[in-house]
Amino acid sequence: MDKLKLRYLIREAIENVVGVSxxxxxxxxxxxxxxxxxxxxMAEHPFYTVELEATGTTKSFNFKDLAPFxxxxxxxxxxxxxxQEGAIASPGxxxxxxxxxxxxxxxxxxxxxxYVDFYxxxxxxxxxxxxxxxxxxxxxxxxxxxxxxGIFEGKKIALDIPFINEAADTNMVMYLLQLKKELxxxxxxxxxxxxxxxxxxxxxxxxxxxxxxxxxxxxxxxGKEGYRIVFDTNQPMLEKAKAKKKKDPPIGKPKRGGSKAxxxxxxxxxxxxxxxxxxxxxxxxxxxxxxxxxxxFAARHRCKEKNDRTKPSYWSCRLxxxxxxxxxxxxxxxxx
Numbered sequence: 001m002d003k004l005k006l007r008y009l010i011r012e013a014i015e016n017v018v019g020v021s022x023x024x025x026x027x028x029x030x031x032x033x034x035x036x037x038x039x040x041x042m043a044e045h046p047f048y049t050v051e052l053e054a055t056g057t058t059k060s061f062n063f064k065d066l067a068p069f070x071x072x073x074x075x076x077x078x079x080x081x082x083x084q085e086g087a088i089a090s091p092g093x094x095x096x097x098x099x100x101x102x103x104x105x106x107x108x109x110x111x112x113x114x115y116v117d118f119y120x121x122x123x124x125x126x127x128x129x130x131x132x133x134x135x136x137x138x139x140x141x142x143x144x145x146x147x148x149x150g151i152f153e154g155k156k157i158a159l160d161i162p163f164i165n166e167a168a169d170t171n172m173v174m175y176l177l178q179l180k181k182e183l184x185x186x187x188x189x190x191x192x193x194x195x196x197x198x199x200x201x202x203x204x205x206x207x208x209x210x211x212x213x214x215x216x217x218x219x220x221x222x223g224k225e226g227y228r229i230v231f232d233t234n235q236p237m238l239e240k241a242k243a244k245k246k247k248d249p250p251i252g253k254p255k256r257g258g259s260k261a262x263x264x265x266x267x268x269x270x271x272x273x274x275x276x277x278x279x280x281x282x283x284x285x286x287x288x289x290x291x292x293x294x295x296x297f298a299a300r301h302r303c304k305e306k307n308d309r310t311k312p313s314y315w316s317c318r319l320x321x322x323x324x325x326x327x328x329x330x331x332x333x334x335x336x
Contacts, residue, residue, distance in 0.1 A: 024048060029069035032061060037069060037135075053138060057129040081122075081137070084130035092118050093125070103137040110325040116158045119147030136321060144309065145267050150274035152265055157274065162264045162315055162322050165278070176202075179221070188214050202227045223290030262319070262326075266309045279312035280319060288320055 024030060028040045030050060038050035038059070046063035080100030083089055089097075092114070095107060103122050108114040123141045125131035133141065140146055144160040151157070176192045179202070183190050189208030195201055204227050206214060211229075218227050260278035267274055288294065298304075303317035319326075 023063070024066060030066045031069050032059075033065040033067075038066075053135075054132045055129045056127060079134060081134075082132040083125070084132075087125065087130040089125060089131075090118070090121055093121060093131075102134055103140060104321060105324055111158055111161055111163060115161070116147055116149065121147075123147050143307075148267075150265060150267055152274040152276060157265045159265050159267055159274070160309065162262050162319070162326060164326055165261055165263050182221070183214070183217070186217060188217070190214070201225070204229050206231060220292075221290070223293065226288075226290055260312075262315065264315055268310050275310060277310060277312055277315060279315045288323055294320065 023045045024040050024043055026040050026043050030038055030040060032038055032050065032052075037053045039053070040048055041051050041058060042049035047060065048063065048066060049058055049060050050066070051058050080102055081093070081096050083093065083097050092107060095101075096103065096105075101107070103119065106115055106118050108118055119140070122131060122133075122137075126133065126138075126141050146160040148159050149156050150159050176194060180190060180192050183192075187209050188206075191205040191207065193203030193205070195203075202222060204214075204218065206229050215229065218229075261280040263276055263278045265274055265276055298317065301313060301317060303313075306314045306317045308314055
């Protein structure tokens with residue numbers, strides 16, 4: 001017997017014993033007998049109408065077929081998306097369904113026209129009630145403007161898509177120097193290299209000190225998936241950066257300039273104007289693969305309370321959700 005059915009039976013037994021029914025009220029979050037998360041929109045006990053979060057559609061249930069909602073952790077691997085039979089969709093969405101990929105792992109290059117169109121289509125089909133998505137994807141569609149464009153400083157830009165600020169090397173270099181110093185203070189002689197497009201882990205060149213102890217320390221600091229120990233001198237280690245003439249890349253690609261590691265364009269809901277929000281540092285990239293560091297970050301910054309998309313804290317808290325698109329590893333379907 002699954003846990004959901006067991007919850008119904010336990011509640012029914014308790015109510016039979018005490019002779020009392022715990023009625024639901026409008027706005028209550030519930031789980032249906034089908035396993036869907038929903039919100040009560042009409043309550044006339046014992047009959048209730050709910051709005052299903054997965055599709056945005058309404059459905060009626062008897063009281064015995066509903067249970068109080070319980071928060072659950074989203075698994076790292078998603079069940080992907082589900083299109084209603086007969087729904088007309090683009091090859092991109094069909095591919096996602098066939099390969100059980102969520103919207104958050106969009107197959108198109110981040111910021112490209114195809115990427116933006118993909119989310120615009122997904123939102124349209126979701127609103128029509130023919131596309132079922134997971135909780136993370138639902139948050140993207142309902143609470144952001146991803147899939148839309150705006151005008152910023154006379155240029156057309158894609159909204160609510162975080163980009164890596166490739167020129168924000170100052171923060172990254174400072175973090176690498178700090179990391180090297182901390183390792184040196186613990187008795188390790190190393191060189192450190194930043195993540196690359198090919199390998200999103202920090203590169204650690206081991207020169208001296210106990211290797212097993214070094215690995216244990218790095219596991220604690222960066223997480224097991226956050227670094228790679230190398231033993232040859234051909235790896236790109238931290239060196240003085242050569243001055244290069246900066247050029248602005250096309251819209252929709254990471255831009256150079258600024259002190260923060262990431263940026264995103266958002267529409268201010270109050271003024272309806274587009275603004276650029278810069279956020280994060282090189283240190284976030286190191287913590288993203290470290291579960292303990294992510295939990296500490298979320299608690300320290302009270303991520304669950306950050307709901308204003310015009311603030312850097314909103315995007316810093318949600319950076320793990322965009323990890324794969326930004327080349328930072330697998331998506332973590334959670335706040336830090």
